[in-house]
Amino acid sequence: MGKLLRVLVVIFLALSIGSLVLGIMLFNKREILQGRTHKLETSIKALGLTVESEAAESRPAAYQGRDTSPCTAQPIDTPEISTFWDTYKAHLEDQDLPKIDVSKREDELRSYYKIDAVTLKPARDARGRRITEGPGTMQQVLDDLQAKAGAQYDRLNETRQQLADLRAELVRTIEELNGRKRDLREALRTIEQLRAEIARLQEEIRGLKEQIARLEEEKRLLQDEVAEKNRKIQEMQEQLDDKDAIIAGLEEKLATKPVEPTRGPVPMTEEGEIAVPVRADLPHGEKGSVAAVEAGWNFLVLDLDPKFLRDLLGEDLSQPLPAIELFIKRAGGGQEFVTKVRLIQVRRDKNIGVADMLPGWTQLEPRKGDVVFY
Numbered sequence: 001m002g003k004l005l006r007v008l009v010v011i012f013l014a015l016s017i018g019s020l021v022l023g024i025m026l027f028n029k030r031e032i033l034q035g036r037t038h039k040l041e042t043s044i045k046a047l048g049l050t051v052e053s054e055a056a057e058s059r060p061a062a063y064q065g066r067d068t069s070p071c072t073a074q075p076i077d078t079p080e081i082s083t084f085w086d087t088y089k090a091h092l093e094d095q096d097l098p099k100i101d102v103s104k105r106e107d108e109l110r111s112y113y114k115i116d117a118v119t120l121k122p123a124r125d126a127r128g129r130r131i132t133e134g135p136g137t138m139q140q141v142l143d144d145l146q147a148k149a150g151a152q153y154d155r156l157n158e159t160r161q162q163l164a165d166l167r168a169e170l171v172r173t174i175e176e177l178n179g180r181k182r183d184l185r186e187a188l189r190t191i192e193q194l195r196a197e198i199a200r201l202q203e204e205i206r207g208l209k210e211q212i213a214r215l216e217e218e219k220r221l222l223q224d225e226v227a228e229k230n231r232k233i234q235e236m237q238e239q240l241d242d243k244d245a246i247i248a249g250l251e252e253k254l255a256t257k258p259v260e261p262t263r264g265p266v267p268m269t270e271e272g273e274i275a276v277p278v279r280a281d282l283p284h285g286e287k288g289s290v291a292a293v294e295a296g297w298n299f300l301v302l303d304l305d306p307k308f309l310r311d312l313l314g315e316d317l318s319q320p321l322p323a324i325e326l327f328i329k330r331a332g333g334g335q336e337f338v339t340k341v342r343l344i345q346v347r348r349d350k351n352i353g354v355a356d357m358l359p360g361w362t363q364l365e366p367r368k369g370d371v372v373f374y
Contacts, residue, residue, distance in 0.1 A: 048102035051148045056094035061085045092159045290370040302353040317348040338364045
């Protein structure tokens with residue numbers, strides 16, 4: 001039994017030594033795998049920032065086309081225009097487009113297996129195998145990055161082809177421009193010959209211009225005189241038109257205005273008797289407010305200040321109502337003028353007055369709460 005025990009101890013010792021060696025080896029491999037994974041993850045994040053997430057929105061090229069019509073002495077209203085820009089893809093010129101930010105999908109990048117949202121464990125397929133692709137996995141992030149990189153590579157090839165087409169168009173333009181320059185040199189030689197003839201004619205023209213200038217000055221003076229007379233005529237005509245308009249307006253008012261007593265509203269007592277007009281020497285200021293508006297009958301009901309009534313009618317309120325005119329302004333601290341009224345009747349026991357709105361004074365529609373002042 002002791003021999004068996006010693007044998008078992010030796011075996012366990014050998015197995016422990018083997019496990020320790022394998023553990024050290026696996027630890028070294030773990031460090032290698034961890035460093036490699038970290039570098040790959042960092043490189044994928046950096047690579048994502050060089051891959052465009054979306055292509056630029058396609059748009060037409062709004063550039064002026066090359067005139068392909070021949071140069072002649074006759075003007076051409078609608079020359080032939082090259083159709084090069086019709087197929088030009090201007091969106092390929094766009095720069096600084098949005099890039100793929102893989103760091104926002106860092107959790108997916110670190111998930112080799114697809115995680116079940118309920119159990120929070122690796123999800124399995126119908127055969128019981130762990131799922132390593134699809135949304136939420138590292139494979140999905142790599143597939144998306146590969147798809148965007150492939151699309152960007154296709155746009156790069158498309159841009160290269162467009163550069164080749166642009167180079168061909170540029171070569172044609174340069175060749176045409178060189179030919180036009182040769183023609184231009186010939187035209188310049190002809191122009192130099194014509195300049196000498198022009199100089200001779202200009203000297204002759206100069207003399208004629210001086211004569212024309214004298215005539216123009218005389219003409220200008222006559223035109224100024226005519227313009228001044230026309231202006232005076234216009235002013236007189238405008239004055240006549242204004243007077244005619246005023247006359248027409250007055251005639252229309254006279255035709256439509258009802259006949260009113262020439263003396264206007266007369267102050268009345270509570271019993272309906274005519275009050276004797278008395279001059280009122282009153283202090284200025286606010287005297288009450290508008291209690292009601294009767295627009296159909298063109299009068300206002302006023303809530304008058306008791307002190308104002310005592311100043312107006314005496315301490316015992318027994319004096320006759322004088323013919324006094326008050327002003328109405330908008331409440332609220334502003335100075336908006338509303339209208340002018342004549343006080344025609346008062347209720348001495350209730351501090352209420354009735355006032356007619358005077359024609360021609362209304363600037364705003366009176367309303368309840370407006371301020372009465374004198």
